Structures are given as structure tokens and as C-alpha cells.
Amino acid sequence: MNYHHIFIKGEENQPVFLLLHGTGGNEEDLIPLARMINPKASILSPRGNVSENGMNRFFRRLEMGVLDEVDLEKRTHDLYEFVSEAAYEYNFNRKEVVALGYSNGANIAASMLYFFNDAFKGALLHHPMVPFRNKKMVELNQLPIFIGAGSNDPICLPDETNALINELENKNSDVTTYWGNAGHSLSQEELRHAANWYKKYFS
Template sequence: MESSLYYELRKPNKIDPHKKYPAIFLLHGMGSNEQNMFPLVHGLEEQMYIFSIRGPISQGPGFTFFTIEGYGKPHRDIFKQSLNQLTHFIEYATEQYPIDSEQVFLLGFSQGSILSMSLALTLGKKIKGIVALSGYLPKLVIEDYEIQPVDHLSVFISHGEMDGVLPYQWGVEAQEYFKKLEAKVSFYSYPEGHTISLKNHQDLLKWIQDQLLQ
């Protein structure tokens, strides 16, 4: 089995051949790339496998995972294709590397956050936890996809109160939806725009560390 997506990997320097490791999959925002995500999880590479995935579509100086047809409306077919590619990539990674299938996490910013939340809903128990930074849940996911049980899922959602790209209210609505499905949700808001503040970064790192201890 091969992957159709380009990715970069960080992993512990010393691998115990008798051990399986937690994994986290990083998904960047529109026009960005896989390199931009590694600083968010710096320091975790000795505890887990870190896969940073590049979007398959060229966008300006960077890449994107899907295109949009309107404000908050991804192109349905391209979005579906991206979700399928990412689903297959997660399957590929867990087959090719010593990954603990019960310790799989997703972390995304903006477009990557949208995909992380969508994958959590479609993959169900294959995902233990997600970190969704400044994103939203597309209506097409709720309307078109078979939503899996997520009462086991741990969710970190954060959003800037002054976000001028994706409205703060969209983050509020996403956390309300996950709570309605009985996921374990932690919601954080910051007096920021469409960015990740130092406090946001500190909070997400602590949250991931806490999840790894459970």
C-alpha cells in the first residue's frame, strides 16, 4: 500500500521494536505547507510519530487540500476526494509504521481544522482526539456523510474572537455540535484574529500531553 500524498515525518530517535507509538497527523491551512506545522508540536517527537501532510493542490506559494465555491462552502467533489485521500493516508501510516491504533490524533489549522473535525466524524473510533484551530464544520459533512459515534472522542477547539477570515461563531457552533454528540470537548477562545497565539500554543501542547497520559 502506498500513499498518494506527500508528507514529512518526525519520530523518536530510538525506536523500541517491541513498542507501538501514538501518532499525530498535522494538516496545514490554505496556501501553506507541511513545514509550517511542525513548530506547533515541537518537543513531542520523542513521544510519538508526527506526520505532517502536504495538501495535493497547488495554491500560490503553497498548497491546499480543497477549493471553495463560496464563503464556508467547499467544493463537494474536491472535499470528498481530499477526505478519502486523508483516510487512506491514515490507514497507510498505521500499516507502515509501529502506530498504536488506539492513540491516533489529528491537528489542523484553518482548512486543516475543517478536515480534522470532518475526519473525526467520519472515522469515529479510529481517532482518539483532535486539535481544531480556527476552523468550522461544513454543512455538507453533516448533511452528506454518515456520522460515526464520537462519544469516545477528545476534542480541543480554539478560535480567535476577532477572526476576520473564519468567524468566531463558527468555532462556537462546531464545539456545540461535538458536545451534542457527547464528545469530550475543551473549547478555548482568545482575543486574537486568524492566528495561533502563544497562549493558544501552550494550551494545545498541554492538552496533547494530558491525552497521552490517559
């Protein structure tokens, strides 16, 4: 498995969180959030294996706000394989994986939805962008997705969020969106809405 990562075994018959941190983060960043949402779930948390000026990322970008789509596609498939290998290694149900990503991590989670309709049981995407400009997304078959966004986010502009929502809904996913006003940050209110969404679909 080609990611430095953490696996924490939870209770049986509970989902497995795939935690995907933001730029400059690491595999420990989102564990408190996952524990807040569901303390009984298992956790699989990889560290991004791309370095940008010493900051961990899951894929390269050409400049701020411009993703390297060729690199992103390759690393999206790598991450999918990593999760499948981890399911075998740690003996968890591959069909029970719920993605929880922030910023760069949310972007690669969103990217997986372009290629795989069996990647996740559900996904919480905090401040994602549209990962691809000219690629068709697979049918998502009512996949439940939570998007946390900022109406004043200077990095992921509202138009970006709305474009991704439209892509997801056009492929028949069940999207719930929370709009906050804390910029690109994760506010307590956004986290509360994420937790409530999770309880609605997975408790």
C-alpha cells in the first residue's frame, strides 16, 4: 500500500471513514471530526503522498485553483486501489466506506466519483472544487453526499461549489449542501450540520 496511513478498528457493522486531509495536513487532522460524527466507526486515514513546498497533498496542481488533471486522474485510481487493498489487509467491508474530505482531500474524493460508483457508501465533502472540466461523471445511483461550502470562500468560490453540485445531481446523487460564511474554514456550525446529515443517512 503506497500511502503512509493510520487504521483504527471500530465496532463491527459500523461504516469505515476514509479521511482525506487538506493541503499541508496529515493523517491525524480529521480524526477528531470523525470521532465527533461517529465514535464507533473504523477509520482509514492516508497521508497525501505529493509534496508542494513541504506541504502534503493528494495530487499536484499547476497553480492556485488550477488542478493538474492528468496527475489527479492517476492518483485517483491509486487511491481507489489503496482503499481496496486496505479493506483486504484490515478485513473491513469495502462497501461500507464513507469519505470525509476537506479541501484538497475533498477534491480527490470528488474525483473518485467521476470514475467509480462503488467507491463510497456516502461522502462528506468540505469545500471541494470541480476536479475535471471536460470529463463525464459516472451514474451515482442516489449516493448520499454532503457538501459544506462557504458563501465567502476565497479559495473555492461559490460558482465552483454550485458547478460540482450540478454535476453530482445530474448523475442522480442525493446532495445536501450547507452554506456557511466562514470562508474556507471548517466552522462549528458546518460540522454540526455534517454530523446531523450523517445521522440521518447512516444511524
